[in-house]
Amino acid sequence: MKLTEEDEQILGGEQGGAYQKAMEILKTLGEIYNADSLVDIKSVQIAGVSYKTIGDAGIQFLKDILNEGEEDVKVRVPTTLNPAGIDIEKWKELGFPNYFAEKQMEILDIFRKIGVNIECTCTPYLVGNRPDIGDHLAWSESSAVSFANSVLGARTNREGGPSALSAALIGKVPRYGYHIDENRRPNIKVKIPDAESLESSEYGALGRIIGRTVQDEIPYFYFGRNPGPNELKSLGASMAATGAVAMYHVDDLTPESGKYPIPDREVTVSIEEIREEYIEVDSKVDLVAIGCPHLSYEELVKISRLLGDHSVKIDTWIFTSRYIKKKHPKVVEKIEKSGAKIVSDTCMVVAPLDEMGYETVMVDSGKASSYLPNLEGIDVIFNETKKCVERALNGY
Amino acid sequence: MDIKGRKIYGGKAEGEILKTNEPISFLGGVDPEKGIVVEKGHEIEGKSVRNKVLVFPKGKGSTVGSYTIYQLKKNKVAPAAIINKKCEPIVAIGAVISSIPTLDKIDMDDIPSQGRAIVNSNKEAVEIIDF
Numbered sequence: 145m146k147l148t149e150e151d152e153q154i155l156g157g158e159q160g161g162a163y164q165k166a167m168e169i170l171k172t173l174g175e176i177y178n179a180d181s182l183v184d185i186k187s188v189q190i191a192g193v194s195y196k197t198i199g200d201a202g203i204q205f206l207k208d209i210l211n212e213g214e215e216d217v218k219v220r221v222p223t224t225l226n227p228a229g230i231d232i233e234k235w236k237e238l239g240f241p242n243y244f245a246e247k248q249m250e251i252l253d254i255f256r257k258i259g260v261n262i263e264c265t266c267t268p269y270l271v272g273n274r275p276d277i278g279d280h281l282a283w284s285e286s287s288a289v290s291f292a293n294s295v296l297g298a299r300t301n302r303e304g305g306p307s308a309l310s311a312a313l314i315g316k317v318p319r320y321g322y323h324i325d326e327n328r329r330p331n332i333k334v335k336i337p338d339a340e341s342l343e344s345s346e347y348g349a350l351g352r353i354i355g356r357t358v359q360d361e362i363p364y365f366y367f368g369r370n371p372g373p374n375e376l377k378s379l380g381a382s383m384a385a386t387g388a389v390a391m392y393h394v395d396d397l398t399p400e401s402g403k404y405p406i407p408d409r410e411v412t413v414s415i416e417e418i419r420e421e422y423i424e425v426d427s428k429v430d431l432v433a434i435g436c437p438h439l440s441y442e443e444l445v446k447i448s449r450l451l452g453d454h455s456v457k458i459d460t461w462i463f464t465s466r467y468i469k470k471k472h473p474k475v476v477e478k479i480e481k482s483g484a485k486i487v488s489d490t491c492m493v494v495a496p497l498d499e500m501g502y503e504t505v506m507v508d509s510g511k512a513s514s515y516l517p518n519l520e521g522i523d524v525i526f527n528e529t530k531k532c533v534e535r536a537l538n539g540y
Numbered sequence: 541m542d543i544k545g546r547k548i549y550g551g552k553a554e555g556e557i558l559k560t561n562e563p564i565s566f567l568g569g570v571d572p573e574k575g576i577v578v579e580k581g582h583e584i585e586g587k588s589v590r591n592k593v594l595v596f597p598k599g600k601g602s603t604v605g606s607y608t609i610y611q612l613k614k615n616k617v618a619p620a621a622i623i624n625k626k627c628e629p630i631v632a633i634g635a636v637i638s639s640i641p642t643l644d645k646i647d648m649d650d651i652p653s654q655g656r657a658i659v660n661s662n663k664e665a666v667e668i669i670d671f
Contacts, residue, residue: 165636
């Protein structure tokens with residue numbers, strides 16, 4: 145991989161230890177994947193933020209690489225974070241453990257000191273960081289990577305925590321994978337007979353099936369009607385959770401759908417199969433958790449409509465970014481009147497739900513339904529949004 | 541006779557060989573305090589990676605595994621060197637941030653399952669010195 149003169153100097157340590165380590169990480173990755181060069185990026189989104197995920201090892205690494213205060217280390221491009229393990233403002237009220245909140249704040253402080261925007265969300269594209277077609281990025285969150293590549297036409301691989309941090313410090317990433325045209329070509333068609341009757345809330349369930357089926361391939365979808373951004377958000381999140389889909393195309397809709405030849409291979413999924421993806425277990429729900437990925441304003445409005453003037457009888461957490469929460473106080477107020485809590489900066493996948501005594505969690509997210517049982521040892525019920533809200537109101 | 545590989549992270553180290561033909565998940569699969577492989581049913585379950593030339597085909601599991609490798613190093617129970625068939629980002633980044641000499645593109649069959657080896661990553665070579 146070819147480096148510029150300045151990059152070579154950084155690698156030699158001329159700008160200090162943190163930048164040197166960052167360049168070593170990028171160079172190593174580039175060489176593993178046969179990248180020809182580093183490419184300038186517009187923004188970074190760093191994963192591995194929750195204390196539950198990275199633990200003391202992660203804190204130690206962040207402190208060491210950044211040399212804590214000895215060097216003036218700052219990120220060189222706009223950088224945001226993936227969800228943390230707590231709601232920064234409401235953790236006490238929601239019952240998060242003290243020791244956990246302290247560790248979490250320590251992690252966020254480290255990031256803040258190096259100039260990272262402490263907006264902790266899996267939907268950076270909904271909080272004012274909306275890339276343009278062709279922009280190169282270094283994003284980590286798998287659902288955001290999928291949205292950026294597929295729906296926005298930007299270019300990013302799925303970066304791990306250390307590589308995203310390195311990219312933020314250098315402002316570049318190695319050019320391989322989804323940064324290159326030929327790796328963005330679709331390789332399998334997805335057809336749904338009766339696609340017109342696919343409900344908006346069923347894209348998550350569809351994504352679970354396709355992710356399992358195609359693994360890391362690039363599907364090319366035919367739908368009866370064009371899905372909106374919220375539906376695509378659920379679809380992409382699920383496919384990245386059950387498989388490793390980082391990009392897909394939708395016929396006649398997504399920006400690069402007309403750019404490459406249409407593949408011959410085809411997979412068909414029926415509406416019945418999609419509806420069979422829902423999961424029921426025989427126990428009482430003790431938490432209804434909606435908002436994986438973090439909800440958009442339109443989705444919050446939908447929840448508030450479903451809740452009406454009723455009150456919830458089970459703990460109900462609605463996850464959205466702090467940005468959307470601040471921007472739309474009316475809908476937040478209306479939802480919270482029901483007793484449901486709007487929760488920000490975190491999500492059900494990275495919060496320590498198991499330590500907080502929750503055992504059966506109901507979700508409307510294909511992604512959460514796939515991760516929760518693995519990560520938490522928690523029983524999960526998966527159904528459409530409407531059913532989740534009904535259950536919260538009826539309390540069974 | 542040296543076995544040739546590809547440098548992932550430079551340096552030179554000698555140690556006893558600990559070899560498995562199964563991928564390793566560092567997060568959850570290796571105890572970061574003691575350096576013992578704890579994955580249930582793993583071919584080298586119960587063995588310590590401390591100061592070993594750790595030979596395995598590739599990493600698997602969570603990307604947080606890179607941090608686990610770093611914690612092994614901090615706790616002085618990390619492998620002396622790593623040899624992979626095909627290095628992926630979890631192990632590669634773990635090796636870089638922990639400064640562990642690491643090579644890949646090495647045929648697993650070329651490395652005996654016991655004995656000692658010198659990994660000279662700068663020269664992209666492994667020398668088996670006792671088997």
